[in-house]
Every structure is written in structure tokens, then in C-alpha cells.
Amino acid sequence: MSEIGHTAQLELRNVTHRYDGKVVLDISRLSIERGKIYGVLGPNGSGKTTLLSIMNLLMPPTSGQLFFEGGPIQYEGGSRLEIQRSMAMTLQSPYLFNTTVEGNIAYGLRD
């Protein structure tokens, strides 16, 4: 993975995540830079999905801080939603809402 970068679009600092007290993710620093393609490799249970979920702001880390274009991301009543709406994530197993095709397609456009 690419490390450090002052122009990082997304940066994780001292991020850890625990499930039921067990540490599943521990990253001191990770910078994602604009225009680059990254791959995350690791065995089962190494925290790949957790890392992607945290990077996609689907859940806050247990500890640590995320920065978007240099600014810290606030989860409660902050910038999270605005930033998240500029991201996209395709789940391993996609889900269709129990509604019309239009409803599914337009979902992300709703406020």
C-alpha cells in the first residue's frame, strides 16, 4: 500500500477497530491518493472488509481518525454524509431494495 502523502484524498491515522474486544484492524497510517488504484490483499479475517467499510465511512473506527482532503471527518452531525455521497462502494454480494427498479436506481439521489 502507498504510504504518506500530503495531498492524500483520504488518510487514516492510528485507526483501530475491535469486535467484541478483539482487535481486527490496526493501522498507524494509510494514505489514499487521487488517481491511484489500490489493492488490499490478506487472508480471511485479516480485516479487509472492515478496512473498506471504515474507508467508505459505513462505520466509525473504534479509535483513530480519518481525514478527507486534509480535514478530519466528523461522524456525528458533521461532514460524513457529504463526503460519503461522493464515494461509491459495491458490496461483495449486492442487495436490491424491496421496491421498484426506479426506487433502487434513484435511492442514492434522495436526501
Next chain:
Amino acid sequence: MEYLLEAFGDCIGLIFSLDREIYGIVGRSLAFSLTATLLATLFGVPIGFLVGTKRFRGKSGLLTVMNTLMALPTVVIGLLAYGLFSRRAPLGFLDLLFSPAAVIIGEFILSLPIIANLTVSAVQAVDPRAVLTAKSLGAGRTMVTWTILMEARFSLLAGIIAGFGRAISEVGSAMMLGGNIRFYTRTMTTAIALETSKGEFGFGLALGFFLLLMVFSMNILFHFLQMKGRRS
């Protein structure tokens, strides 16, 4: 067997009699039960949603209590509420005893655990990917909540129907809290109990058929709404 047919015939007769008292009882039963169900939905769905989606200490204990409350005997509710609303009781100053409001409160207490518990089951059955997908598409907390409720809507409606069924069919608390007052708090079930105790078994049974017919009609309506929701 003959008396059953006779009672059914009487029931049909009652329907077409357009008797003011009968239709008053039917209207009152529906009004009380629908109001109680509406209130129980307003409280039960949020309670069930929170319990079903949040993780907190004592959750399994709370679920056990909620499940136990589903089996509350109606007479016990009547007794407890009577103890609260009678003249010298803590809430006696509200003057609610033997009023429609007291009957509605009793039915509300009976429906609430059913709607809350079935909401817990409904939201827990929603695919976790629905929440992840919603969040990944930029849904805020309100939108995620709405999405979960929409995904669970058919099960939620089934829970509300079950709550309504409990409210309209109960007799114990309606009798104790409403007093079965003619043209005021008399409902289908209390009228059936009264007529049977007077020896008017046939008339009571006819009212019973009428009640079943009414619940059946309400269920058809709910079923129609479910089907309409599935198609849209």
C-alpha cells in the same frame, strides 16, 4: 348443529336489520380497537425498532420481559388499570374509569407488546446488506431507519394486524374498565358476554359471527394493502 345455523341466520339478519344499537356496538368496537391499535403502533414500532436494531446491556432480559407481556391475561390488565383509575387510586382524578378512554387504554396495553415484539422480529429479519447498501449510497440516519422499516413493511403490517386482532377480541379489560355501559362503552365482546349471561345464547352467537365477519373484513383490507404494496 342447528343452533349454529340459526345463529348464523340471525347474524345475517342483524347485518341487514340496520339496528341502531347493533351498529352502534360495532362502530364503537371498531373505533376503540382502531384507536388502540394506532396508538400501540405509534409507540410499539419505535420501541421494537430500537430494541431490534440497537445493541445494549440487558437487551436479552428486556426481550424476555417483552415476550412475557405478550401473554398478559386481559383480566390482569383490567385489574391493574382498574387499580390505577378507580376513584381513590393514583390516577382517579382523571375520571377515566367506565369511559371509552379507559377501554382504549386497556386495549392499547394489550396490543403494545404484540406490535413491539413483532417489530423486533421484523427489523431483525431485514438483510444486513440493506443497511450497508443504504449507508454506502449516502443515506443518513433517518433514511437508514426508513429503509429498514420499508424493507420490513410486510412483517410490520402483519404485527399491526395481530395487535388489532388482540384489541378487538379482548373482553376482560373492556368489561372491567368500560363497565359495559349501553350506548357508551359496550363493545361486541362485552355485548356477547352480557347476552350469553342473560341466556340469550343465540343472540350472543349471532354477535360472535358478526364480530368474526368484521375481523375477517378488516383482514381482507389489510391483505389487500399488503398485496398492493408488493405490486408497487
